[in-house]
Amino acid sequence: MPHHPVFLVGAGPGDPELLTLKAVRVLGEADVVLADDLVDASILGYCPQARIIRTGKRGGCRSTPQAFIQRLMLRYARQGKKVVRLKGGDPCIFGRAGEEAHWLRERGVACEVVNGITAGLAAATSCGIPLTMRGMTHGVTLVTAHTEDGRGPNWPALVAGGTTLVIYMSVSTLAATQRQLLASGMPGGMPVAFIENASLATQRQLHTRLADASRDAAAWGLRSPAIIVVGEVAALAQSPHGLLDASSAIGALERQEPTRRANR
Template sequence: MSAKVWLVGAGPGDPELLTLKAVRALGEAEVVLIDDLVNHALLEHCPRARVVHVGKRGGCRSTPQDFIHRLMLRYSRQGKCVVRLKGGDPCIFGRGGEEAQWLRARGVAVELVNGITAGLAGATRCDIPLTLRGVARGVTLVTAHTQDDSSLNWQALAQSGTTLVIYMGVAKLADIREQLLKGGLAAKTPVAMIENASLPEQRECRCTLEAMHDAALHFQLQSPAILVIGKVAAAANIEDAPENLLVQLA
């Protein structure tokens, strides 16, 4: 595993959700570049590695991406096994794709290791199935934060018929609500706002789309949090028969 960069998904926070492949990569690592939201309990799997903190978090001072690129390149060219440890999954809003491309263009061997993404883990912890036969035919993962501040096609999202899972949306709740209502999504559409997905301090707030912004203020919702928008967000628990849930949500 020497002279290689592993882009590893650390999962949403619960240490038990780490994959066996991720544990193996950490055990062989000589250098670990760790993101800000990664649970530090995972570092027990890499006792011999040098740990470098390269925090990146919305609204806070962050390590420049170019600096992270060059750190990975430098250590790999020293013949070291490097793990870039990212929250969630490296290829779901984690810049894993662009980091892999940048390194491979410079002759560095790269392997991506999946992690469980917060949208899935948080919803499951709340007994919300993101897809459910007869209720939700699919799921769409989007981020409300874009590098160039461009707007999503909210009308298409509102009319997709899928469960919407929105990352990095806490600061834009009022705009998300307005755009989805304008796009045709029903005001009474169920919403679950989930803070600190999978961690012991996870909190959830259930409401409707029209009440989402006011409910978040009352709940004092804070980042990191994900939004689950769609009929499945009203599920009491995953053990409900699909037929009963469909009647309940109709």
């Protein structure tokens, strides 16, 4: 029986309107969809005929073992099913796309990636932060606080690079991340933005500085999923140079539980 390729599809940051047209088409043709827990339920409405298998993959919660997910994809593909592995954000940004594609190809099943908007970009944009800004920062680095060896990323090298840092999967290790950044020479006054549930109606945001980041986040009740933006551009969310006009920015901030924000 000929195999269809397995599609590794990015569902974007959460807002269904940020789903790509190709993702909508592929979902509509799917027989089986293995969906991560961070995928908004409304997105699954694009695949009404498919069997939906929820796989977890939410930080701090139980998830289906990765090896079992891969075996499920292989099993259904060998049955001639059109299989979609649906992931939050972009499958190639901390989404194990390379690992899953390599594993399947070794077993004779082709893969195709359908990119999605990564959460870090959507989170910054949704609160008015441009991740690069001429005269302020020359680049942006996407990094996860969780590494396979448990030692974390090379913070001194990242700080020395001078780019905006967009940190994924860092809520549980925030205090350690703050210490490492300060120890690596990043100034305590560096602006920091926390964006929780980016692009959704439940989005919240907190603006502070690096020296106070862990304390303010704890007082604010920061929860996963959240993105952390560290860099001078993080202060632009509340300035005329940000991506939101002044009235929109003020309105957005007024909806974010102002007594619990730490604005500096």
